[in-house]
Amino acid sequence: MTREIELKLDLTPSAAEALEGSTILGGKPERIPQRSVYFDTSDHALSMNGFSLRIRRSGRKRTQTIKADRAFPAGLFVRSEWERTVRNDRPVLDDTTPVPTVLGVGLEELAPVFEVRIARSVWKVKHDDALIELVLDRGEATTDDRISPICEIELELKSGTLSALFSLARHIDSVAPVRLGVQTKAERGYRLIGPAICSFKAEAVRLSKAMTAGQAFQHIVQNCIRQFRLNEAMLLTHRDVEALHQARVALRRLRSSFSIFKPLLAGAEEAKLDNSLRRLATKLGDARNLDVLLERARPGLLHDHLEAARDKIYSGVIGELASPRPRSLMLDLAEWLSSGDWRIRLDTCEDRDQPAREFAIAALERLRRKLRKHGRDLAAKNDAARHQIRKDAKKLRYAATFFVSLFERKHEPQRYEAFLIALEKFQDLLGSLNDLATAPSVLERLGLADLDDAAVLLAGHKKGALLKAASDAYDALSDTHSFWR
Structure with missing residues (x-):
């Protein structure tokens, strides 16, 4: 299991072209075409329990990834991940992953629910004494009869301070308008399966009884930002x-x-x-x-x-x-x-x-x-x-x-x-x-x-x-x- 800290940003295709044409990113990127197949049960039990399961093909390599979404400030994605190499587009699930516990008898019901095809460009950027991996993804999520375009940036902090992620985001925004991203690719795909949505009501706020007041505040504000x-x-x-x-x-x-x-x-x-x-x-x-x-x-x-x-x-x-x-x-x-x-602050810590x-x-x-x-x-x-x-x-x-x-x-x-x-x-x-x-x-x-x-x-x-x-x-x-x- 690994932990990653990412800042996700949405942008338009024209803004993506402007970014690539700027001098912000430095050298040439690594180009990586990707195809990801997402799996779930017919009643979406994995998604309902806060997990996603995909098998991603990049070149000849296939990687199975299970992600557990967690409540962190909007735009920031701090998640637990379980990864392993697999031979084909068939999930391999054992007790080293949480899926058997989540699904129980429903494990054999897993099937593909949608695909995500991405043209990925990757840069390693040094900014404010931090090393940040900048990923520009352009592509689409697809089901049998619906398509959702994807154009987004993920800034992953490899070393340095969290403030460097936001500083780089503002630097990017100065040449290519970007907005705080609040959706994962999995969410975009799942939205293709259900009815078309024209608006989003507030999602339920789930607070843990182990949370402090400060942590509860972060979770609530994240929920509000996401709705907006x-x-x-x-x-x-x-x-x-x-x-x-x-x-x-x-x-x-x-x-x-x-x-x-x-x-x-x-x-x-x-x-x-x-x-x-x-x-x-x-x-x-x-x-x-x-x-x-x-x-x-x-x-x-x-x-x-x-x-x-x-x-x-x-x-x-x-x-x-x-x-x-x-x-x-x-x-x-x-x-x-x-x-x-x-x-x-010491005066408000109590x-x-x-x-x-x-x-x-x-x-x-x-x-x-x-x-x-x-x-x-x-x-x-x-x-x-x-x-x-x-x-x-x-x-x-x-x-x-x-x-x-x-x-x-x-x-x-x-x-x-x-x-x-x-x-x-x-x-x-x-x-x-x-x-x-x-x-x-x-x-x-x-x-x-x-x-x-x-x-x-x-x-x-x-x-x-x-x-x-x-x-x-x-x-x-x-x-x-x-x-x-």
């Missing part, structure tokens, strides 16, 4: 409403994690990162506001104007995502997460090193007290105050979903489900009230407030009924048992 990057990639090729919504959700989850783990993060760098995330989230939020209005507007003049306005603002969003700022932000965030000063479950209990209790306090007399508050309550509810909901895997003792899962249902109902009603409150200003800003259809749209919800329902939902949530106590 997957949806950003979709947005850059398709103007999908749900992809934009999920990208915005990812940024909100990211910013909420900063707030939830604030006791660990008392520095200027995290404040700078949070401000950059907020600016990007605001741009996506402006587009989302128009999506919400369009869902409610009936066909007619107002709908046509809103659609034109949305097309314009989506162009602005795509332009922003295509600019260097988001690319740099994700690299900065990944580097800070993996090697930033927050990990070693909070950072405490068990994740203890930190989660204190954080959830604090957030619930805040929501209870602010949510009282909901109907008597103004729109701005209710918007703040809505943000409090979102933060509590995100914290609950971040920490749920730490609460699997007797009755805790059932209490979590009941708590989340009550919280989501309250949050949804606050969201409807917020949509009603923001619609007039959005229409005013677009110069559409005087259209006849605008009055119909604004009258589409009864505010009094929503306030009553939200107040009842608050009372129900207040009476719901905490799952962490």
Whole structure:
């Protein structure tokens, strides 16, 4: 078993050509054509358990590789690997690998599920006193009837510091735009097998009870970055409403994690990162506001104007995502997460090193007290105050979903489900009230407030009924048992 540390970067074919034509890489690369066959059971038991199994042919040599994915900062792939030479495209599995334990009686059911064909170029690069292997892969993952193109860079640290990987990535980005990579080749292949996906919801956060609060924070932020990057990639090729919504959700989850783990993060760098995330989230939020209005507007003049306005603002969003700022932000965030000063500060070590479950209990209790306090007399508050309550509810909901895997003792899962249902109902009603409150200003800003259809749209919800329902939902949530106590 070996350990590797890689930084993965995505790029376009034209950017790859620009990189090869630059002076960054030095001499000529080693060219290695590769064909990899990935194996699994019919129900994808290996993948479901976090493993991949491939046999790769390079020249006349065939190598079987089993990889176990682990939770590390987004973009960084630190994995356990089991490798051996094999004679043909038939897996050789024994007790030196984890596969028999994972599959048990399903071992004989292994069969090819997809192929990956790659034209690989390899350079050895010396950068900032580090030796880094730079691999440029261009090719495709294929099934019988579907293809997923691949164009990516893997920077593997052979010697030197982790910061050198990110420094080289930024140097590459200066001549060939690159984005933080969050998908393995195996993931690309598995996505060909299922239905086409236009957006990516947040994946479940799995925290180990042995984790410290600091390790839990790293895992949660990695999860959020991954959700953002997957949806950003979709947005850059398709103007999908749900992809934009999920990208915005990812940024909100990211910013909420900063707030939830604030006791660990008392520095200027995290404040700078949070401000950059907020600016990007605001741009996506402006587009989302128009999506919400369009869902409610009936066909007619107002709908046509809103659609034109949305097309314009989506162009602005795509332009922003295509600019260097988001690319740099994700690299900065990944580097800070993996090697930033927050990990070693003496003044925060007590909070950072405490068990994740203890930190989660204190954080959830604090957030619930805040929501209870602010949510009282909901109907008597103004729109701005209710918007703040809505943000409090979102933060509590995100914290609950971040920490749920730490609460699997007797009755805790059932209490979590009941708590989340009550919280989501309250949050949804606050969201409807917020949509009603923001619609007039959005229409005013677009110069559409005087259209006849605008009055119909604004009258589409009864505010009094929503306030009553939200107040009842608050009372129900207040009476719901905490799952962490």
